[in-house]
Amino acid sequence: MAEHASINLTKNQALVFDALSKADGPLSAYTILDVLREHGFRAPLQVYRAIDKLQELGLVHRLETLNAFVACTHPNCETHETIAFMICDTCGRVDEISDSMLAERLETISGKSGFSLKASTVELRGSCGKCG
């Protein structure tokens, strides 16, 4: 899995990305560290440095309300795109959405105030369909 993107990744980056890809929910940096100890990880920086690169590549997203990270579910996610996350507080699943009308609305709101929008964070909390 995820071979299409991991080709250019270094060993550590690939390990972190695989850990996130295999997880069925967001992982904290320290959880990733624990998962990868058996692969030689010893320090948080090994995780954070890999995550930094993966975020630049758009392969990983940070969930601000959870202090955790998820592998991008879109094939090749653009960094500058407006993305919203729906986070189920019951089962922990995260759904990633790209909605153009939402993006437009955020631009409109910003524009009204003369605000030059560079990045947006949208995180929705609630219960997913299954957990209702």
Add this chain to the structure above:
Amino acid sequence: MAEHASINLTKNQALVFDALSKADGPLSAYTILDVLREHGFRAPLQVYRAIDKLQELGLVHRLETLNAFVACTHPNCETHETIAFMICDTCGRVDEISDSMLAERLETISGKSGFSLKASTVELRGSCGKCG
């Protein structure tokens, strides 16, 4: 200032709220602690507990992307309302917006996926009009 709301506040809550109200930007919990040391604050919990209550009352908001807090700029902000924050990365000012079309769009997006929306976090990063 802020007398209209601080009537029901305890001493610590009022101190924290005043500190945030006087600041011209978001403050971290530990910055608040330092500011209030001269008023007898000694430990982080005194700040965090006050903040918890102030958030429940809708008087204070947490900025997830900054790990910091601001006093609400709306007279009596409802807790359940959808609020967006525009954060200027240059001058640090934060503008709080309540936009019904944005709220509707978030509801629509959620609804499509059968997601029951309970709370939303929207934080926009960029440059404000003055910093352009």
Add this chain to the structure above:
DNA sequence: CAGCGTCATGTTATAAGATAACATCGTTGT
């Protein structure tokens, strides 16, 4: 009044998240 519950407070310690600073190693291009 006494006893009880509840909420705010105070204090110490610790958990959880993130970065600084410095050394080493491997690859690439000249």
Add this chain to the structure above:
DNA sequence: ACAACGATGTTATCTTATAACATGACGCTG
């Protein structure tokens, strides 16, 4: 070969947040 660059490893530290436990203030109720 060697300089430049990027990735890695390691230790220590900083920032953010909470656990656990004790005390004090207040109102309610018997």
